[in-house]
Amino acid sequence: xxxxxIVELATDSGSGQYDAYQITAWVNEIxxxxxxxxxxxxxxxxxxxxxxxxxVDPGREMLVPDRFRDVYLCYVRAKIDFMNQETERYxxxxxxxxxxxxxxxxxxxxxxxxxxxxxFSRM
Numbered sequence: 001x002x003x004x005x006i007v008e009l010a011t012d013s014g015s016g017q018y019d020a021y022q023i024t025a026w027v028n029e030i031x032x033x034x035x036x037x038x039x040x041x042x043x044x045x046x047x048x049x050x051x052x053x054x055x056v057d058p059g060r061e062m063l064v065p066d067r068f069r070d071v072y073l074c075y076v077r078a079k080i081d082f083m084n085q086e087t088e089r090y091x092x093x094x095x096x097x098x099x100x101x102x103x104x105x106x107x108x109x110x111x112x113x114x115x116x117x118x119x120f121s122r123m
Contacts, residue, residue, distance in 0.1 A: 001066045003027060004058040010076045018080060024054040026079045027062075030072060034063050038105045041114055068107070070100035 006027055007020045028051045035047040052060060064071045074097035081090035 001062045001069050003060050006072045020054040024052050026076050030075045038108050068104040
């Protein structure tokens with residue numbers, strides 16, 4: 001999924017009051033979270049996040065594969081609903097985001113070996 005796809009889907013389903021640059025800022029939040037909490041915990045992965053700029057990066061491929069696109073869409077919709085003070089819709093979108101995020105994280109962790117962590121013990 002590309003940034004342009006997320007922006008188009010988010011603006012088509014919303015009121016249109018948030019532009020591509022605001023939606024891109026929200027996408028940057030979730031891209032950073034995915035890299036920090038999921039991808040960079042796997043062996044052989046060290047993604048360095050560079051903030052997206054819609055004017056430059058509309059064709060940039062997202063970190064999360066298309067089959068888990070709800071991670072982005074539900075996150076952006078939740079942000080829109082939060083900003084519009086639509087509490088019930090926000091709660092639904094957050095629940096859907098959480099389910100999509102957990103599903104993606106479980107899938108990724110199942111496909112990639114996690115980095116070893118140093119453990120200490122008392123003698």
